Amino acid sequence: MKKFLNTPESYLSDALAGLAAAHPELSVDPENGVVARASGPVEGKVGLVSGGGSGHEPLHSGFVGEGMLDAACPGEVFTSPVPDGFLAGVKAADSGRGTVLVVKNYTGDVMNAQMAAELADDEGLRVEQVLVNDDVAVEDSTFTAGRRGTGATVFVEKIAGAAAARGDGIEEVAEIGRRVNAASRSFAVALTACTVPTAGRPGFDLPEGEIEVGVGIHGEPGRRREKLRSAREIVGEMVEAVLRDRPLESGDETIVMVNGMGGTPLSELYLVYGELARVFADKGVTIARNLVGDYVTSLDMEGCSITVCRVEEGFLPLWDAAVNTPALRWGV
Amino acid sequence: MDTALAKAWVEAAADAVSAGAEELSRLDAAIGDGDHGTNMDRGLTAARRAVADLEADGPGPVLVKTGMTMISRVGGASGPLYGTLLRTAGKRLEGGEAGLADLAAALRAGLEAVQKMGAAKPGDKTLVDALSPAVEALEKAAGQGAPLSEAAEAAAGAAEQGARATVPLQARKGRASYLGERSIGHEDPGAASSALLMRALADACRA
Numbered sequence: 090m091k092k093f094l095n096t097p098e099s100y101l102s103d104a105l106a107g108l109a110a111a112h113p114e115l116s117v118d119p120e121n122g123v124v125a126r127a128s129g130p131v132e133g134k135v136g137l138v139s140g141g142g143s144g145h146e147p148l149h150s151g152f153v154g155e156g157m158l159d160a161a162c163p164g165e166v167f168t169s170p171v172p173d174g175f176l177a178g179v180k181a182a183d184s185g186r187g188t189v190l191v192v193k194n195y196t197g198d199v200m201n202a203q204m205a206a207e208l209a210d211d212e213g214l215r216v217e218q219v220l221v222n223d224d225v226a227v228e229d230s231t232f233t234a235g236r237r238g239t240g241a242t243v244f245v246e247k248i249a250g251a252a253a254a255r256g257d258g259i260e261e262v263a264e265i266g267r268r269v270n271a272a273s274r275s276f277a278v279a280l281t282a283c284t285v286p287t288a289g290r291p292g293f294d295l296p297e298g299e300i301e302v303g304v305g306i307h308g309e310p311g312r313r314r315e316k317l318r319s320a321r322e323i324v325g326e327m328v329e330a331v332l333r334d335r336p337l338e339s340g341d342e343t344i345v346m347v348n349g350m351g352g353t354p355l356s357e358l359y360l361v362y363g364e365l366a367r368v369f370a371d372k373g374v375t376i377a378r379n380l381v382g383d384y385v386t387s388l389d390m391e392g393c394s395i396t397v398c399r400v401e402e403g404f405l406p407l408w409d410a411a412v413n414t415p416a417l418r419w420g421v
Numbered sequence: 422m423d424t425a426l427a428k429a430w431v432e433a434a435a436d437a438v439s440a441g442a443e444e445l446s447r448l449d450a451a452i453g454d455g456d457h458g459t460n461m462d463r464g465l466t467a468a469r470r471a472v473a474d475l476e477a478d479g480p481g482p483v484l485v486k487t488g489m490t491m492i493s494r495v496g497g498a499s500g501p502l503y504g505t506l507l508r509t510a511g512k513r514l515e516g517g518e519a520g521l522a523d524l525a526a527a528l529r530a531g532l533e534a535v536q537k538m539g540a541a542k543p544g545d546k547t548l549v550d551a552l553s554p555a556v557e558a559l560e561k562a563a564g565q566g567a568p569l570s571e572a573a574e575a576a577a578g579a580a581e582q583g584a585r586a587t588v589p590l591q592a593r594k595g596r597a598s599y600l601g602e603r604s605i606g607h608e609d610p611g612a613a614s615s616a617l618l619m620r621a622l623a624d625a626c627r628a
Binding site: 142164165166167168169170171172173195196197200201204226227228233234237285287288292293305307308309312313 | 446450452453454455456459460463492493494495496497498499500501502538539593594595596598599600601603
């Protein structure tokens with residue numbers, strides 16, 4: 090393992106200390122596992138909080154700021170935050186109008202968030218949860234833990250964050266978050282495995298010339314292994330997987346993200362975006378907005394995911410609304 | 422089981438998980454994300470410290486404290502699941518010493534709470550596959566009027582056998598379920614850590 094580390098054990102706290110140093114507009118509390126706006130809860134605004142294992146930066150801490158999250162709860166690397174962590178995030182966000190908690194659909198995240206919501210309820214704090222489950226690589230059946238939450242989390246946090254910022258109530262903020270999730274699908278392919286600092290070696294073996302198709306964001310293997318092919322063929326298969334689950338018609342408008350998983354050059358991500366844009370153009374599907382870059386990473390994994398959200402009434406004005414966070418900034 | 426034995430169990434469990442952390446993470450790397458040993462070690466190391474000076478009038482509060490500590494320190498699914506197992510079992514035990522039948526009933530209540538929380542059944546390739554036969558072994562031994570040490574030995578053996586029996590299963594819960602058929606051929610790390618906890622109980626009883 091070759092990484093910029095002091096010790097594997099201090100990886101998370103050292104990284105959070107750096108985030109705090111770079112962004113004085115954030116308050117970083119490694120003890121309780123909370124990154125919040127330094128200015129505190131916004132008076133009269135519904136809080137928006139998200140959390141999950143670390144190792145996916147900029148998700149979630151990089152999306153704390155005006156127009157997006159009020160607080161993020163970073164757990165240990167690839168490990169859900171504990172209930173106390175989620176609860177501390179809710180407390181950092183609550184201004185009295187309640188808090189919407191964005192949770193990615195993983196067994197641990199769901200359990201810890203549920204426990205936190207119960208603890209919050211005990212303290213008289215209102216919490217609405219929005220579950221993100223956009224990854225079509227996992228069959229949503231009784232034989233699995235259900236589809237994973239991946240790239241659509243960024244869309245949910247942006248659009249629900251803008252809804253909260255314009256003054257929507259807790260039910261409206263949660264509702265638009267759920268609609269964005271329902272309209273979004275993702276699929277990922279890895280070229281290499283990633284290395285968790287405390288593990289010291291890659292999470293799985295991926296021989297030269299092979300790829301993991303349908304990979305998750307925690308270094309877990311994907312659904313199957315295939316030979317490396319051309320980008321055009323791989324992207325074609327990724328788009329196919331997404332559209333099989335959520336068909337799009339000619340004339341549909343979309344928001345698309347081509348997301349790097351931490352170790353992929355931006356040029357390759359643009360190459361992938363170009364292939365995707367070509368396929369969409371052939372189908373007559375409009376890409377109204379796009380994001381290309383590292384947004385939901387898996388430490389140092391080489392690979393990418395694509396997320397497609399079919400635009401519904403009300404999405405685009407909220408997408409375009411001002412946002413000012415370390416990782417997403419426009420209109421300010 | 423008295424307060425001292427409950428604390429000795431937590432000590433032995435922390436030792437066993439610390440020694441087995443690398444192996445647990447290795448099992449987890451095959452079908453999960455490779456951190457089960459690290460996370461359990463962090464939680465039980467904290468629990469060992471939390472119960473060391475705890476003033477308790479029986480094993481109940483020791484198990485509750487261990488469960489609460491695991492909920493607030495482990496994270497992932499293992500924290501809520503193991504935390505709920507021990508917290509529920511501990512709350513079920515009244516003050517004072519617990520007999521074997523009380524302990525079996527308490528762990529049965531804990532197991533039921535775990536199954537409710539995770540919606541897991543035996544055969545889903547989870548910690549339930551080790552805990553369920555272990556609780557059955559305790560209940561059977563209680564019915565036969567066996568001493569605790571003998572019952573704990575039987576429970577440890579049943580848990581270890583249950584964990585090994587997860588190898589040919591396809592995971593239906595948790596992160597391993599994403600692998601579908603590729604989860605076959607690997608021991609479930611949660612079942613393996615449950616077997617360590619039950620073996621720790623047998624060791625604590627013998628010491």
